[in-house]
Amino acid sequence: MKFPIKYIENNLVFNKDGECFAYYELVPYNYSFLSPEQKQQVHENFRQLISQNRDGKIHLLQLATEASVRDTLQRSKDLVKGSLKEIAATHIDGQAEALTETIGDNQVDYRFYIGFKLLLNDKEVTAKSIWKDISLGFQDFFNEFNEKFTGDFMHMNNAEVERFTKVAQFLADKVGRRFKIRPLNKNDFGYLLEHIHGMSGQDYEDYHFHLPRQENEHDTVIKKYDLIKPTRSLIEQKQRYLKITHGLTDSYVTYLALSDIVGELDFPGSEIFYFQQQQFNFPVDTSLNVEIVTNKKALTKVRNKKKELKDLDNHAYESNNETTRGVADALDSVDELEATLDQTKDAMYKISYVIRVSGRSLDELKKRSDQILDFYDSMNIKLVRPFGDMLGLHSEFIPASKRYMNDYIQYVTNDFIASLGFGATQALGEKEGIYVGYNVDTGRNVYIKPDIAAQGLKGTVTNALSAAFLGSLGGGKSFSNNLLVYYAVLYGAQALILDPKSERTNWAKDLDFMQDDINIVNLTSEELNRGLLDPYIILSNPKDSESLAVDTLTFLTGISSRDAERFPTLRKAIRNVTQGPQPGLLKVIDELRRENTPISMNIADHIESFTDYDFAALLFSDGTARRSIALDRKINIIQIADLVLPDADKTQDEYITVEMLSVAMLMIISTFAIDFIHSDRSMFKIVDLDEAWAFLNVSQGKTLSMKLIREGRSMNAGVYLVTQNANDLLDEKMKNNIGMKFAFRSTDITEIKNTLQFFGLDAEDEGNQQRLRSLDNGECLFQDIWGHVGVLHFDYIFEHLYHAFDTRPPQAQVSGGD
Structure with a gap:
């Protein structure tokens, strides 16, 4: 041949x-x-x-x-x-x-x-x-x-x-x-x-x-x-x-x-x-x-076939036999095909x-x-x-x-x-990169390059570097998020992790081979930590510090910018502190008292009521505290062990004092993260927001998170949002700025529909709903930057990573972690 x-x-x-x-x-x-x-x-x-x-x-x-x-x-x-x-x-x-x-x-x-x-x-x-x-x-x-x-x-x-x-x-x-x-x-x-x-x-x-x-x-x-x-x-x-x-x-x-x-x-x-x-x-x-x-040849062939079938039909009739069912069905099919070809000219x-x-x-x-x-x-x-x-x-x-x-x-x-x-296809991810697991349906390995979305590659459906990890408790979202952040750092990235639940204290011990590259800042209410989160201490730019001070104090006091009497009074006091020597939030109280009006005294008393409450000492300094939170390591973890985060369905008016302080601290740290992403544009950076819903629920948190995501794209930085439901991610503007999406098991039908809609899938499709509902621990619905969707199983391979990133309590050892 x-x-x-x-x-x-x-x-x-x-x-x-x-x-x-x-x-x-x-x-x-x-x-x-x-x-x-x-x-x-x-x-x-x-x-x-x-x-x-x-x-x-x-x-x-x-x-x-x-x-x-x-x-x-x-x-x-x-x-x-x-x-x-x-x-x-x-x-x-x-x-x-x-x-x-x-x-x-x-x-x-x-x-x-x-x-x-x-x-x-x-x-x-x-x-x-x-x-x-x-x-x-x-x-x-x-x-x-x-x-x-x-x-x-x-x-x-x-x-x-x-x-x-x-x-x-x-x-x-x-x-x-x-x-x-x-x-x-x-x-x-x-x-x-x-x-x-x-x-x-x-x-x-x-x-x-x-x-x-x-x-x-x-x-x-x-x-x-x-x-x-x-x-x-x-x-x-x-x-x-x-x-x-x-x-x-x-x-x-x-x-x-x-x-x-x-x-x-x-x-x-x-x-x-x-x-x-x-x-x-x-x-x-x-x-x-x-x-x-x-079309002309096809019609000729079909009509000739039709003649043959009719001859068979006539022969059966003339010999007093019934036409077989096969011939009758074939005649119907030929008639239908002839009509279609004649009409469509295909x-x-x-x-x-x-x-x-x-x-x-x-x-x-x-x-x-x-x-x-x-x-x-x-x-x-x-x-x-x-x-x-x-x-x-x-x-x-x-x-x-x-x-x-x-x-x-x-x-x-x-x-x-x-x-x-x-x-x-059922392809997922890239041809090479960080190995994170395998496609459950095909068994093929899945590789991710978390920093390439912004390169504008032909064929990608997004240029956003940010990612979202969604799912109810126990599905594996925190474990998988930790694994991806860790490998991204090994490949050359730098990470800032905001850990409100203090679940990563063990990293320096469990990952002892890179102990010198992990910086854990544990912000407790001890006296030595006083003022470390004061906007004037944590940020280096006075203008940024002033803006953050306004956001923090208006949130804590509930003063709106539309309040024609109280807001200008507070704003003036903050500006005076900014322009003075060694600014700090405690000095805002002194400025308000110096004003000595009923309104200023009322605001001063309100702010002062927070200063000695629980761990609020972290927020208020007299300007003499030293800036000790530095981001000079590959992995930087900021933990605030005493945080009490409000439930997702609570309104701001229902927050108790400790919840208000907790959200205020998350706002300050996320603003600090903006400083972080503006460093060394040549290096890929990750800001990891665990329990992201807590500050996405308040207006100041929404503004800061959107700023992080928008500016992150141009500064070669991705914001990783770890939360329970797609609706926590606010409006379409934020969702459109998220590249990779990871959705873990959920049992609530409303959450399932929201997640499917977030992925651009048919939310009413029962097969899609059942698939999301029946995911095993460590499995997630994954959408890559090419728009491909499939079920990804995260594969940690190494036992030391399993122990380091497992977030479950010792009594409830169930595969996958949260």
Whole structure:
């Protein structure tokens, strides 16, 4: 059987029959958790993509490429920067050992290729164009003559390649309006060819196909041997399988062809390309060769079939026999199809659908084949393993090849092809980066680069660096948040963690190998901590200190800026303190008393009533306290052990005194965080707000959090909000500034609907609701910066990280933590 490819130039493939195909990789689109309406829209887009080609051929290929776990983690290691490189490298090496032991050296990743046969447009016939075509004809003749007698070299006319390149560019523009595509290159073709000829264990990203060429004025010359080099393997054809020896590796390969569609394929639910990604734990390749039958030809064929069926019906009537049910059903189907074709003017499609599966032994091959047969049978599709036709079906996977035989063809509409879910994916995260866990549905590793959203990469749906961790108690959100922040720091980030529950006191002990890089500031009510959170002490800029002092005191006293008497009085006192020597909040009281009016004395008494209450000493100083909270470590944790946070459903008017002081302190620290994100713009920074709902519930907290998120994007900083419900994240403006989203188990139906809506999913879809409700500990619904949604299981791997980040009380040891 001859090798069908004659020449490859960029994404163009010329075959021995004189045809030219342009191949593109269809960038996979998110399909998980979409509503039926959203799926219908994807179906319509793909139907239009198929319909725009009124003539010619289309080749769809789903290829199970391999990604080396070790190579991926090595590329991840190359991303690490900063002083913790050695510790990060140790962790990554440990991950590589654990993962390869658990899942093997390689993971399957599915890629989707689509090839279109290019047809040159009709052009005006002139003497010049006729002479040009004659010249090209002579050149092609001489090139073929040279090939025939020189044998080793392939000559390709540059002018012809140029003509097809222009057509391919026009086609790419049309396809690109509906789907994201990438033109293939020689490396893609090389990998594809070598893969179907038995190559295994090769990382897709590292593969290189050496195809030297010599170009002159009129044509380009390549060596035939270089072109067929990726196919070098020994293939032995048996009755129902091929034995392929590639290098020192033997593999057994079989091909299954679609023979019959025995029932209706209801959409949604018929997305075979999508479902088989999660159905099989072994690689499966699929080829769909499509030959377009124009509307006129299709109508002729349908009407001829109709005549045959009517003849059968009449014959049965004349011989006093009843027409069989099969003939009657076929007549109804033909009538319906004829009406549809006549009305829509759509084409028909002659398809050859072939599946390729391989195994390391014949037993493994048989088991895998049986699984595929059972799966397709459940979809009302019958597959067969043809006897003695393996090599011919093998050739259908080669780009620009023709259909091998007509025994297993089906005539379908564009609706059928569009309903197969070609390009639909369950991909999550990046190709390399921080390993955080695996996709529950596919088992594939998930990697995250928390700092790349702001780079404006093509294809991302957000440029926000912030993230949200949602879910009720005990689902694993705090544990997972800690894990991601920790790894981000190892990769070179700096973190400021606001810990109102003092759950991270043990980090310096449990993570003793990086003890010098962890700074825990424990703000207790002891006298030595007096005034440490005074706005005039904690912030270095006097103007910022004054603004924060106003926010803090108006919140504690309940004085609104609309209060025409009290607000100006308080504002004036604060301004005087700012302009004086050694400013501090206690001096505001002195300024108010100096004013000596009933209003100023009333405000002074109100403020003074807070100063000796519980841990309020942290807020009030006379200006002599020293600024001791410094952020010079990689991980900076600010803990206020005595905080009493109000319940989420409490209004501000219902706060008791200790709750008001607690929220005021969170406001001050979050303002301090704004100073933090303005340091060293070249370094990625994380501000982690645990129990974020507490200060998002008050107006001052809302303003500060929005400022943190907005300014964080330009200052290379992400705000990680850990809270219980999506509604805690306020309005759409804040939600639109959040990039990655992690939603853990929830049982309240209102919270579930809010979360699904936050993810842009159908909140009323019962399947989505049940999935969120039934998540296990450590599992979450994850949306990455590409808009992909799936269920992620966080994988800590190392026991010391489990002990360090576990936030459960000792009595309630349940897997996952909060």
